[in-house]
Amino acid sequence: MTNERRYYPGIWLSLAVAFPAWILGKQFSLVGGPVFAILGGVLMSVVVTNKQHYALGFSFVSKRMLQSAVMLLGFQLNLASIFQVGQASILLIFTTIGTALITAFIGYHLFHTGSNESILIGVGTAICGGSAIAATAPVIGASDEEIASAVSTIFLYNIAAVLIFPPLGRLMQMTDASFGLWAGTAINDTSSVVAAGQIWSENALKSATVVKLVRTLAILPVTLVLGFRQSKRKEAGKHVKFSKIFPWFIMGFLTAALMVTLGIVPDRLQLQLINLGKFLIIMAMAAIGLGINVTEIYRSGKKPLTLGLFCWGAVTMMSLLMQWLLQI
DSSP, X not given: XXXXXXXXXXXXXXXXXXXXXXXXXXXXXXXXXXXXXXXXHHHHHXXXXXXXXXXXXXXHIIIIIHHHHHHHHXXXXXXXGGGGSOHHHHHHHHHHHHHHHHHHHHHHHHHOOOHHHHHHHHXXXXXXXXXXXXXXXXXXXXXXXXXXXXXXXXXXXXXXXXXXXHHHHXXXXXXXXXXXXXXXXXXXXXXXXXXXXXXXXXXXXXXXXXXXXXXXXXXXXXXXXXXXXXXXXXXXXXXXXXHHHOOHHHHHHHHHHHHHHTTOSOHHHHHHHHHHHHHHHHHHHHHHHHHSOHXXXXXXXXXXXXXXXXXXXXXXXXXXXHHHHHTO
């Protein structure tokens, strides 16, 4: 088998798991395709006996295709959305992002979770769930087990937020605007933000979606900082060059967002590119699920879930506190 063809088995198997996961994600949007893909991949991995035969393909899909997916997701962002939220809302967004990252750092020391796992859960909580994890994972060199654990943790609290936020908001007598800000800053994944907003009202949905998209822009500085941090780590007694691990795919993400902002991408093409990016993320999650060692996830136990709850709780409370202080 030629070098190129050695990738095919893993790519085709990832695609076989991704396609039904994509369909299920459409039917059950609260769960989402990426979660179905990881779960399907994990189940399939139990019966895949010769993983070495698929390893190259799994690696290609979970790394290169994942980076391509992140670039394509830039087409869902219009940078002009920043100007649609007020200065107070921008401050609220940055405060909650900072809270999630700081809380993850504290939780890393309190609960003794792995370094990469803590970063992924922190970034996933701070920015945009699975998409942020997808963007960050290759920069920090996270393993498949760490990615799967982080995505699963974020998913759990996404579902909890959709179920808990609307009744809590009613109890606190929140307005459409305040609930939209709360959902947009304190719920991790875009699909869950949309779900919570739809449950509340049309106005809350619009507000929450814009805030969530502005949060997503934090992928850019966070990945650059993490890339610089990695470059300062010693490898075999030498510093790693920043240029070698610079997340170039993030520049593709920014370029795509700029193209949308300038209005040079037709609406139909934009939608197709966004959908392709989402499918590639599902395919990458399938490859991750197929390639992981289930016993490693089992060994991680309750620590990631505890850290996820710690981060999510801190962000939820900080969002409410800042709204009260800023009177928005």
